[in-house]
């Protein structure tokens with residue numbers, strides 16, 4: 016089943032927590048706890064040495080995972096046998112894709128059971144080769160849109176993205192923020208006007224209140240740095256799972272109230 | 275031959291591999307540059323600044339004593355004599371003028387040796403802009419004099435404490451900062467790297483080196499064109515600017531890299547900092563840290579045009595060791611009375627080695643771009659000489 020259909024079938028506001036692969040010895044425990052806590056998909060970061068779109072927290076997490084010896088193929092081998100009932104969406108930088116070559120990389124994702132792929136340093140114009148390879152392997156290449164994306168381009172992104180559209184809520188890097196950016200809701204609405212793929216808002220969403228606010232205008236949210244901050248501070252799968260549960264409840268409660 | 279660079283591609287290299295949030299900003303820079311380069315008013319303003327503020331044209335200096343020792347004829351293109359002391363100012367004034375034309379009020383830059391940072395601080399002061407310069411903590415230490423110069427000129431210097439704490443990480447940090455400031459700030463990239471249009475634009479602003487040298491060689495040499503054209507390569511801007519004046523001649527082009535920062539000589543295909551080119555990386559695709567005594571060459575990649583010239587066989591890329599570089603700096607100082615930047619000394623070092631090994635035929639004519647002066651390296655050299 017396609018990533019988009021799996022997301023739509025959930026019939027609720029979507030929650031996609033993020034974890035950096037290889038961050039601890041038992042990091043796959045986080046995947047299980049996210050699934051149990053009501054995640055609709057999980058973003059799996061494949062750590063890169065130079066994450067130019069990430070703020071301090073995810074940089075630190077990437078460095079820590081690499082220092083532990085994490086590699087793309089090591090991480091994929093660890094998830095291959097896991098029987099999670101939520102789709103995994105890998106995210107990484109294009110250099111790691113090129114290391115294997117686009118076709119081999121996508122085939123390896125597929126083999127490991129990964130449903131989607133996000134590559135933040137690969138904009139529309141450069142994405143053709145990977146989009147073809149991903150389609151051939153049965154992996155959905157998710158494109159990103161940003162507040163600075165002009166209307167005709169936004170239409171192209173919505174049209175060519177697979178699975179969902181990743182809406183970058185703010186002009187900046189990943190990381191926790193005190194408030195959801197003004198630009199977030201407007202961007203989500205603009206994307207929904209030009210296409211009918213689900214829209215997930217990410218970047219700077221860390222509290223249940225921010226998640227609820229974002230999900231009012233988007234189909235769901237991605238939460239990354241707030242989770243990685245907790246993991247870097249020593250929180251285990253149960254603790255982080257409890258945090259994901261609070262996000263889940265807030266999103267569900269909001270939907271119930273609106274009904 | 276149509277200039278491939280105008281389309282943002284050099285064969286398989288180049289491109290614009292940036293986050294979606296930077297796509298519009300890069301496109302705006304590209305449009306502004308296309309417009310500016312065909313505007314006679316812009317060219318005239320830049321020409322005036324280069325003449326009156328930078329002191330161009332820079333001389334082409336014979337090096338008779340070192341030439342006699344090596345058995346070849348050396349000509350030095352003296353970018354070390356520019357205001358601020360390196361070729362970086364050529365590019366910065368072009369981009370700073372572009373930034374004002376685009377209505378930006380602040381320049382963002384990365385710097386390794388600090389020469390680009392000093393040039394940016396200078397250009398900003400000259401044109402009434404603010405400047406924020408990112409510099410790896412390791413470089414802040416080893417190029418302390420340049421840090422002070424930048425601050426003296428009113429720039430904000432932001433030390434970068436992540437990763438290798440050198441140029442690679444300073445560049446990443448400058449890009450991260452730009453994502454959040456595209457409306458007000460202009461990213462002034464310091465070499466022929468980065469997303470389209472930077473590799474092309476920076477080479478065009480640096481081609482003044484090669485264009486001047488071509489004319490000067492025509493006067494200085496009976497053959498009009500030298501047999502060899504040699505420049506050091508970090509990202510590759512002084513080399514690209516020099517080569518631009520000679521690609522359509524029979525001169526052999528040689529780019530000299532640091533042994534520990536040899537993107538063109540030892541890199542593999544990859545993407546970093548917005549462009550596709552050759553990068554030093556491990557078997558898993560993680561970017562390696564470069565190591566060079568010259569902070570300005572401490573970069574794991576190389577500009578896309580160099581990767582392309584290498585594949586074509588039009589230019590050759592070679593490496594020299596830190597020891598050869600220090601010896602070359604001392605030798606140039608003591609034979610010609612010129613203390614080169616450690617970056618520039620790479621070019622000298624290769625010529626010394628190649629002449630000694632008989633790789634340069636006796637009597638060969640060799641143009642070397644002396645990209646900068648060595649004042650900034652005194653504290654490093656003091657320990658070694």
Ligand SMILES: Cc1ncc(COP(=O)(O)O)c(C=O)c1O
Nearest residue numbers: 508509510511512570617645646
């Ligand atoms: C004097 C000097 N030469 C060369 C370089 C290397 O840069 P590029 O390869 O772009 O000329 C630098 C960079 O900092 C420099 O300061």
